[in-house]
Amino acid sequence: MSEAFRFCVRRDDPAVTSLQPDPDAPAQRTLAVGEVRLRVCLFAVTANNVTCALYGDKLSFWHMFPVSGPTWGCIPGWGFGEVVESRCDRITVGERLFGFWPMGSYLVLRPGTISAQGFFDATPERADAAPILHYFLRRGQSQQAEPMDDRLFALLYPLFGVGYLLADYVATGGATGSGPLLITAASSKTAACAAFCLRRALPAADLWGLTSPSHLDFVKSLGCYDRVMAYGQASVGLRREEVTLIDVAGDARLRDALHQHYGDRLRRSISVGRAHWAEFKPPHTSLPGPRPKQFWAPHYGSVRVSSAPGGLSSEQYNAGLYRAWRDFVSAVLCRPHHPPFEAVTLSGPGGIAVAWAALLDGSAEPHEGFVVQV
Ligand SMILES: NC(=O)c1ccc[n+]([C@@H]2O[C@H](COP(=O)([O-])OP(=O)(O)OC[C@H]3O[C@@H](n4cnc5c(N)ncnc54)[C@H](OP(=O)(O)O)[C@@H]3O)[C@@H](O)[C@H]2O)c1
Incomplete structure (x- = not known):
């Protein structure tokens, strides 16, 4: 044109x-x-x-x-x-x-x-x-x-930055409990990058990826999750454990079902995305468990990389991001x-x-x- x-x-x-x-x-x-x-x-x-x-x-x-x-x-x-x-x-x-x-x-x-x-x-x-x-x-x-390849860089580098910030937010933002971290839309680039960065930030974390049945093989092949399950299987084998929800899908029915199932055993509920955009609805006030908290990477980045006490200098942030990205490129990409x-x-x-x-x-x-x- x-x-x-x-x-x-x-x-x-x-x-x-x-x-x-x-x-x-x-x-x-x-x-x-x-x-x-x-x-x-x-x-x-x-x-x-x-x-x-x-x-x-x-x-x-x-x-x-x-x-x-x-x-x-x-x-x-x-x-x-x-x-x-x-x-x-x-x-x-x-x-x-x-x-x-x-x-x-x-x-x-x-x-x-x-x-x-x-x-x-x-x-x-x-x-x-x-x-x-x-x-x-x-x-x-x-x-x-x-x-x-510039094309892979454009596809993955910005979302890797989001995954890096999200892992930092999860690791520094309070208790996640001893049980697994459930990540929805596990086949998305954002979720895969976040899982890779969470493994580095919280080496002992048990990372579970939830995805569509047709994407199971792909998500397993990424090697970023400890366990991969189709939607609907998220409660399998989990009776007493505490879990943290990292919701990239934004599917209201899935989120509500997980809140209903885990209730107070849900340590944190973090809303990251709306990949299942047509299924999104804001959470109802009567939702059991903790209120879902919205994570917005550009905002978190501007708060985390600052001269405030506990903040990272831009040199520290860039060096950490670069090391993680380099490892992701060689191990996965x-x-x-x-x-x-x-x-x-x-x-x-x-x-x-x-x-x-x-x-x-x-x-x-x-x-x-x-x-x-x-
Ligand atoms: N909070 C933040 O700061 C932030 C920053 C960046 C990205 N995000 C969010 O993360 C989400 C993922 O983004 P991405 O670019 O990484 O996605 P992507 O790689 O394009 O994700 C593809 C996956 O998302 C699910 N999906 C996508 N479109 C769908 C549809 N129409 N219906 C049902 N499922 C669909 C499927 O996963 P499954 O089969 O595994 O469900 C699909 O394999 C987006 O909502 C994005 O906005 C948030």
């Missing part, structure tokens, strides 16, 4: 999509001093993007990459862009950046303080977003530049026999529509990850 676009969904119905004009295209605006224009090269499309659309208003995603009028919202996605025009001294044409882009053709950025690793975008629409959502990594120059994830490359707005439909109806295969080249 030669015309610049932004792929949008109706804010009140993510199943209805539309292509809207791209306000950051060269024909639409000239650059001010200090700005750079990037061509969006590729981005990953996973269930996480569907959840971004569902929370477009509440978490202000619609404000990050505006399109005209209140009907449509542009969905963001993690991936790569290339500088095609620059009025900023330290960023040159041809440089490649990794970050959070509009699913569209172009993005104009206003780099703040620029380091060898990257910069925060100071554009007003994004200045209030959580820091990790408007940080752009200079991939070619950073320590994360290990030799790996790039293992020589049967690497678990495969990037499926699609192109242009038609490709986004194909990926979007498969994610909405749940027909996407968990070992495949969609990457769209624009």
